Amino acid sequence: MNKRDFLKQSILFIPAAGLMQTLARVAAGEDMATAAATSGDYDASQHWYGMGIDVDKCIGCNRCVEACKTENNVPQEPFFFRTWIERYSIHADGEVTVECVSTQPPRGEETPQVDPDVVRSFFVPKLCNQCANPPCVQVCPVGATFQTKDGVVLVDEKRCIGCRYCIQACPYGARYLNPETKTADKCTFCYHRVTEGLQPACVEVCPTQARIFGDFKSEASRLVRFERVNEISVLKPDMNTAPKVRYAKLDGEVR
Amino acid sequence: MKIPEQITRLGMLLAGVLAAVLLLRFVILPADMFSAAPHQAAKAVREMAKPVHYAGMPACRECHADIYDTKSAGGHRYMGCENCHGAAAAHASDPATGNPPLPSEREFCYACHAFDPSRPNGFPQIEPTEHRAGKKCIRCHDPHDPVPPSAPSDCSGCHGVIAKTKATSSHATVECAACHEVPEQHFTSPRAALPTKPAGRESCGQCHGSDATDSGAPRVDLASHGDSYQCWQCHYPHAPEMTR
Amino acid sequence: MNIDTNQALFEQLAHQLGQVAGFIYPNEVEIQWAILIVVYPYITGIVAGAFILASLVKVFNVVEVQPIYRLALLTALAFMLIAGMPLNLHLGHPERSYEIFLTPQPTSAMAMFGFVYLWYLMAVLLLEVWFEYRAQFILMAQQTRGFMGKLYRVLSLFSNDVSPQALAFDKKASKLITIIGIPSAFLLHGYVGFIFGSIKANPWWSSVLMPIVFLMSAIVSGIAMVIIVYTIISLVRNEKVDMRCLDKVGLFLLVAIIVDFALEALDYIHRMYQAEESIEILGELISNKLFTSLVILQVLVGMFVPLAILAFARIRHLNDDLRKLMYFVSALLLQVGIFGMRWNVVIGGQLYSKSYRGLMAYKMELTGIESLGMALVLLALPFIILAVLVRLLPTQPMAGQPPAAH
Numbered sequence: 001m002n003k004r005d006f007l008k009q010s011i012l013f014i015p016a017a018g019l020m021q022t023l024a025r026v027a028a029g030e031d032m033a034t035a036a037a038t039s040g041d042y043d044a045s046q047h048w049y050g051m052g053i054d055v056d057k058c059i060g061c062n063r064c065v066e067a068c069k070t071e072n073n074v075p076q077e078p079f080f081f082r083t084w085i086e087r088y089s090i091h092a093d094g095e096v097t098v099e100c101v102s103t104q105p106p107r108g109e110e111t112p113q114v115d116p117d118v119v120r121s122f123f124v125p126k127l128c129n130q131c132a133n134p135p136c137v138q139v140c141p142v143g144a145t146f147q148t149k150d151g152v153v154l155v156d157e158k159r160c161i162g163c164r165y166c167i168q169a170c171p172y173g174a175r176y177l178n179p180e181t182k183t184a185d186k187c188t189f190c191y192h193r194v195t196e197g198l199q200p201a202c203v204e205v206c207p208t209q210a211r212i213f214g215d216f217k218s219e220a221s222r223l224v225r226f227e228r229v230n231e232i233s234v235l236k237p238d239m240n241t242a243p244k245v246r247y248a249k250l251d252g253e254v255r
Numbered sequence: 256m257k258i259p260e261q262i263t264r265l266g267m268l269l270a271g272v273l274a275a276v277l278l279l280r281f282v283i284l285p286a287d288m289f290s291a292a293p294h295q296a297a298k299a300v301r302e303m304a305k306p307v308h309y310a311g312m313p314a315c316r317e318c319h320a321d322i323y324d325t326k327s328a329g330g331h332r333y334m335g336c337e338n339c340h341g342a343a344a345a346h347a348s349d350p351a352t353g354n355p356p357l358p359s360e361r362e363f364c365y366a367c368h369a370f371d372p373s374r375p376n377g378f379p380q381i382e383p384t385e386h387r388a389g390k391k392c393i394r395c396h397d398p399h400d401p402v403p404p405s406a407p408s409d410c411s412g413c414h415g416v417i418a419k420t421k422a423t424s425s426h427a428t429v430e431c432a433a434c435h436e437v438p439e440q441h442f443t444s445p446r447a448a449l450p451t452k453p454a455g456r457e458s459c460g461q462c463h464g465s466d467a468t469d470s471g472a473p474r475v476d477l478a479s480h481g482d483s484y485q486c487w488q489c490h491y492p493h494a495p496e497m498t499r
Numbered sequence: 500m501n502i503d504t505n506q507a508l509f510e511q512l513a514h515q516l517g518q519v520a521g522f523i524y525p526n527e528v529e530i531q532w533a534i535l536i537v538v539y540p541y542i543t544g545i546v547a548g549a550f551i552l553a554s555l556v557k558v559f560n561v562v563e564v565q566p567i568y569r570l571a572l573l574t575a576l577a578f579m580l581i582a583g584m585p586l587n588l589h590l591g592h593p594e595r596s597y598e599i600f601l602t603p604q605p606t607s608a609m610a611m612f613g614f615v616y617l618w619y620l621m622a623v624l625l626l627e628v629w630f631e632y633r634a635q636f637i638l639m640a641q642q643t644r645g646f647m648g649k650l651y652r653v654l655s656l657f658s659n660d661v662s663p664q665a666l667a668f669d670k671k672a673s674k675l676i677t678i679i680g681i682p683s684a685f686l687l688h689g690y691v692g693f694i695f696g697s698i699k700a701n702p703w704w705s706s707v708l709m710p711i712v713f714l715m716s717a718i719v720s721g722i723a724m725v726i727i728v729y730t731i732i733s734l735v736r737n738e739k740v741d742m743r744c745l746d747k748v749g750l751f752l753l754v755a756i757i758v759d760f761a762l763e764a765l766d767y768i769h770r771m772y773q774a775e776e777s778i779e780i781l782g783e784l785i786s787n788k789l790f791t792s793l794v795i796l797q798v799l800v801g802m803f804v805p806l807a808i809l810a811f812a813r814i815r816h817l818n819d820d821l822r823k824l825m826y827f828v829s830a831l832l833l834q835v836g837i838f839g840m841r842w843n844v845v846i847g848g849q850l851y852s853k854s855y856r857g858l859m860a861y862k863m864e865l866t867g868i869e870s871l872g873m874a875l876v877l878l879a880l881p882f883i884i885l886a887v888l889v890r891l892l893p894t895q896p897m898a899g900q901p902p903a904a905h
Contacts, residue, residue, distance in 0.1 A: 042303070059374045061367045063338055070342050071308045079512045079528045086522075087373050098522035098856055108362060109383040111370040114419040116494065121373040126524070135700060141610035142598040143291030148299050156298035159291070161598060162591015164531040165609050171700035173524025173853055177531065179505045182591030192305035201309045205338040207331070207367055208378075239699060255854045259665045261633055262672075264656040284601075291602040 042195050044149035048216040049189055050244035051203070052226035053125055055251070057210035060085050060123035064202035064211065065102045071190060071201035078103040080176045082187040083127035083202050088253060090120040096253045124254050125211060127202070128153065128174035128187035129235060129243030136166035136175065136184075145184060151244060152191050157183045171239045189213070216244075309337050310347035318350070322399055329400035330379075339363070339398065364392045370415045377445060380415050406442035413445065417493050424494040434458060434492065459486040507867070514862050520787070521857025530849050530861045534874045535585040540691045540713065541720070541841045542881065543582045547688040548721015549575040550624070550680060552748065557677040563747035569631065569894045570732070571725045576624050577885035578724075583616055585877050588868055608694045619687045623680040629654075630673040632892055634661050650891075688717040695844060702777035703784070703848040708766045715759035720837035722752045723805075723830035730827045732889065742819045749826050753809040756833070760802055763840075780855040788850045788858055793843045801836015805829030 068083045069076060084102040091097070101123070134153050137145050144160040147153050155166075160183035167175040167184060178185035190200035194213065198204070203213040214223025223246075230248035236255060247254075280289070287293055315336040316323040326332060337343050340355035361383070370380040387395070395404050403412075410431045411418035421427060431437070440448035453459065462472040463486075475481070481489065508529075516528045553571035555561040587593045603610035636655035640648055689710035695701075696709025706712075726748060733740045770778065785793055808829040812822050850859050864870040 044299070056375050059367055059378055060371060063366065067309060067337070067342070077509050077512070078525065079509070079516070081525045084525050089373070096856075098854065100522070100525045103516075103525050106362075106366060107369060107371075108365070111382060112372060114372050114416055116420065116423065118372070122375070123373055135698075138606045139609065139698075140604055141607040141612070142595075143295065143602050143604045144598075146291070146295045146298075148295075154295075154298055154302055156294055158298070159294050159595065159598060159602075160592065161595045163586075163589075163609060164591070165607070165694075167526075167531050168849075169698055169700055171853055173526045176526040177529065177591060179508055188302060191299070191302045193307055193309075193311075195303045196307070198307065198309075198311045199335075201342075204309050204311055204335045207334045207338050209333045255856070257664075259668045260660040261656065261658045261665060262668070264658055265629075268656065288601050291604070294602075 044195075046217060047150035048244075049130070049151050049194060050214060050216050050223050050246060051127070051130075051189070051200075052212035052214065052223050052230075052246050052248065054210050054212070054226075054230070054248045055122055055124055055254075056249045057208040058085070058123040058125055059208055059210075060087060060101050061207060062102055062106070063205045063207065064125060067201040067205040068187075071193075072188070074185075075179055077179075080178070080185075082174075082185075083125060086124045086126060086254075088122055088124060088251065089115070089118045090251070090253060091115075091117050092119050093117075120251075122251065124247075124250070125202075126172065126174070126235075127245060128170075128189075129172055129241065129245040130187075130189060132242035132244060133240060135169040135171065135239070135241060136186075139165045139169040141165065148191075150195075152189050153186070154188055154191065155184050155186060157181050157185075160184050171236050171241065307344045308342040309335075310342075310344040312336055314347040315343070325397075326399045329397075329402065331399065331401055359391055359393055361390070361392055368392075372416045372419075374415075376416065377413050379413050381412060382415070386412075402443065406439075410437075421493045425496055426493065453487075456481075456486055459492075504867075507864075511862055511864065515860045518860030518862075519857060521852070522854055523852035523857040523859055524854055527849075527852055527859055530846065530859065532589070532845055532849060533861065533869045534846075534863055534871060535589040535869055535877070537838070537841045537845045538874050538877050539582065539585040540688075540845070541838050542578050542585070542877070543688055543691055544713065544717035544720045544837065544841070545724045545881075546575045546579045546582060546619075546624075546721070547684040547714070547717040548719065548723075549578070549725050550684045550721070551718055552722050552725055552751070554677045554681050554684075555751070557674050558681065561747065563743050566741045566744045566895070567725055567729050567748065569892070570729055570889070571721075572624070572628055572631065573885060573888045573892060573894070574725050574728055574881075575721070576628055577888055578881040579620050579624055580884055581877060581880045584880075585874075586612070588873065588877075608690065608697055611690065612694075615683075615687055615690055619680075619683050623676060623683050627673055627676045627680060628892075630669045630676065633658075633669055634666055635893065635896070637661055685714060689714050695848065700853055701848050702775065703781060703851070704844065706766055706770075708762060708769075712759070712762045712766060715755060715762055716837050716840055718755045719752065719759050719833055722748060722755060723833040723837075726752070726826055726830040727834070728885065730823065730830075732894070740819075740823055742822065745823065745826055749809055749812060749822075752826075752830070752833075753806070753813065756802065756806050756809070760806070777855050780851045780858075783858060784847060784851045788860075789843050789847050792839050793847070797836050797839035797843055801832055801834075801839050805832045805836070808832075 062085055065081065065084055068074060068081075072082060074080055074082055081102060084100055087099050087101050089097045130151060130153055132151065134145075134147060137147055137153060140146075141163060142159060142161055144156045145153060145166050146156070157178075160181075162177065162182045162184070164177055164184065167177065170186075175184050175186045177183070190198070190202075193200055199213050200211075203211045212222045212226050214221040214226070216223060218224070226248065227246065233247045233250040234243040234245070235247070235250075312323075312335045319336075322336075326334070326336075337355075339358055343355040345352045346355050365383060368380055370382050374380060392398075396402075407413070409418070421429075434453050435450040437450040438448040441450055456477055457464075460477045461467060463475055465474050465476045467474060486492075512528050515530070519528065549571045552564065553568050553575065556564050556568040587596050590596060599610055599613045603613070633655060636651045637659055638661075640651035640655055643651060692710035692713030695704040695713075696706050698704045726745070729745070730740065732738075770781070805828075808825050812825045817825070846861055850861060851857070852859065866872045
């Protein structure tokens with residue numbers, strides 16, 4: 001960083017400048033006017049969204065991760081993910097090794113060896129669990145991250161101060177600080193898609209239906225059927241976060 | 256008691272500060288600024304208004320019903336079109352903006368179909384260096400209906416981990432069919448007709464029983480060995496020397 | 500601007516990614532709370548500790564400590580004025596920090612920071628300093644001319660009342676404020692501990708003892724800092740150090756270290772005995788990532804050695820100069836130890852994955868906002884402020900003012 005940038009940033013420190021900006025915005029009625037105009041006929045209180053993940057169906061193709069980055073303008077650098085895929089290998093002696101396949105370049109002709117010591121291996125898709133008791137929302141000092149009536153946790157990038165407390169409070173590592181906006185960022189369940197009746201991008205491109213998106217409040221819901229026919233687990237149940245991302249055939253080693 | 260001078264002055268100062276704060280809070284600054292709720296509502300609306308990049312399969316179907324019908328009968332029926340053709344919302348809303356990509360390289364299919372031991376058992380996978388090396392996948396497989404042109408000659412195409420494990424074990428030369436009866440339909444509709452699995456101990460006893468006629472295999476007395484357990488409950492048939 | 504700074508960020512992250520051992524969640528490569536958040540609890544700790552030392556004089560009538568009462572107050576004030584800066588600087592959007600006053604979320608520990616800070620600075624520190632110095636302002640306003648004279652007049656709120664009743668009132672007020680101030684100081688730093696201790700997602704932080712451990716270590720670092728400042732100021736002014744005072748402060752410091760050590764030891768023993776799911780990775784964290792900063796700097800150099808020195812100084816009859824040197828050295832070592840403790844909590848808690856399967860790395864930048872350079876600047880600022888303060892506000896009552904209990 002050069003001196004000019006430093007000065008520029010230093011000036012930003014005067015919160016009064018920010019206050020003035022906000023005042024101008026409020027005076028112009030920007031935020032609130034749009035809220036009234038475009039919410040349309042969507043009634044968030046009629047929905048309670050969730051996702052079902054069938055671990056046995058994930059082939060680790062990473063299409064969901066790519067689609068998510070495209071759909072949501074997630075920075076391409078391998079440090080920022082709204083969703084990612086982990087590979088678990090359970091060894092005969094009980095040792096467990098894990099790697100994130102989403103940070104690795106795609107394999108070419110070379111295929112991985114079969115390790116005779118590995119008794120079981122599988123992929124686990126991860127994303128924000130859209131907890132019903134979200135610890136990230138609990139710690140946000142200014143109310144920039146919040147839960148909508150349909151159960152999705154969002155971050156208001158115009159109000160987030162970038163303190164990163166929510167990133168610390170998330171047990172799942174689902175949040176990152178967006179390097180462009182300098183605010184906390186995370187999976188939104190593709191809120192702009194699902195409120196229009198579309199599938200989240202990751203679900204749309206999943207080739208094996210390892211991901212199911214649905215509405216707990218809907219009578220004809222793939223998600224409710226998923227809950228009916230599978231034994232369901234959630235990640236880190238001891239955290240009492242009540243995740244709405246529900247896993248079928250989840251190995252106990254998965255954290 | 257008389258209030259000392261410094262206290263009245265300090266009191267005036269503090270009252271001034273307090274009045275300024277209260278004035279700011281209740282008169283000068285708009286009430287909206289002191290509630291997060293309206294900002295949150297506005298954010299939800301902004302989030303809903305974000306542009307869509309993936310159009311979704313129903314949008315593709317509107318114009319490409321023929322391909323949709325082909326696809327929905329085949330092995331790729333659960334796949335969204337944009338898995339291969341990329342985000343196509345722009346094309347869907349205005350086809351004049353250009354056509355989505357038609358990936359034809361071999362490497363493209365590797366993402367799902369190159370062998371990987373972590374993939375679920377039965378998922379079709381190939382060994383890129385061995386399976387028709389250098390040829391484009393789409394020359395033999397229609398991506399919208401990827402039935403193999405002929406039934407796979409061996410089982411490793413879908414059961415790679417088992418095949419590779421068995422290949423290094425003492426059962427390397429034992430054919431799959433020696434233990435599993437595979438119905439013909441299994442090669443074209445794998446889940447519609449599953450292969451059999453040996454039911455009792457006699458199957459293993461053909462080679463490993465004390466009265467077996469086969470050559471070098473280790474022998475046990477089926478009547479006394481292993482109690483009431485089935486053989487595979489202790490010995491993994493695809494790698495029997497794995498004793499742990 | 501973003502492109503430039505992000506390039507540096509990505510290079511830092513790529514470097515840190517290369518140092519990862521085992522498995523971490525992909526978003527965990529970035530160390531979210533870095534050196535500035537180490538500086539923040541270190542500074543607030545000194546504020547709380549120095550204030551509690553000062554309150555010994557007012558509330559508990561420990562007359563031996565009287566000579567450094569004012570110095571302790573000014574030290575607390577100097578550090579308090581800077582305490583908010585590292586927090587503000589590390590924000591992604593410092594210009595929005597005022598939101599914490601507008602829409603504070605009652606469920607957020609951090610939301611209370613602004614209010615606790617303001618309360619402590621305005622209602623406790625500034626008022627107490629003002630009542631302590633009020634009579635002196637009036638005297639100095641009479642004795643000095645020009646700008647300084649005017650400044651003192653403003654500071655005394657243009658009052659001239661130095662009647663015995665008014666002075667008696669000052670004393671009472673200052674005692675009352677101290678009585679309010681002690682729980683406030685506890686709140687200020689206990690709350691900083693709560694920010695970490697309440698994060699259930701992070702077992703290295705999540706502990707009910709965290710607020711009280713932070714508080715005791717705050718008292719240690721604050722007392723030690725006042726010893727350092729007192730010794731240096733006496734040296735610079737060529738004044739004689741009051742050994743009766745220093746011995747007493749040394750005793751308090753010794754007791755504080757013992758309590759602090761007992762609490763921290765209890766925390767570790769409790770963790771090891773319970774041996775929960777995270778115990779293995781925390782063990783690896785200590786042996787691989789924190790060995791130098793925790794075992795050597797925090798515990799050995801920063802706690803055991805000063806503990807031994809202070810105990811030795813009490814047991815044996817040593818001459819004044821030697822004791823002074825021993826107090827000074829142990830106070831310096833304690834600063835290293837407490838800063839190490841802040842580092843080990845803040846950075847340590849972010850060097851292992853919440854998957855409990857891997858360790859991250861932190862590469863500290865030398866320049867920029869979140870950097871070693873900035874941390875050093877922030878650590879130097881309180882001393883500069885303090886240097887100005889002790890010039891403006893004499894650390895000993897002036898002639899003409901009724902001497903306090905001595």
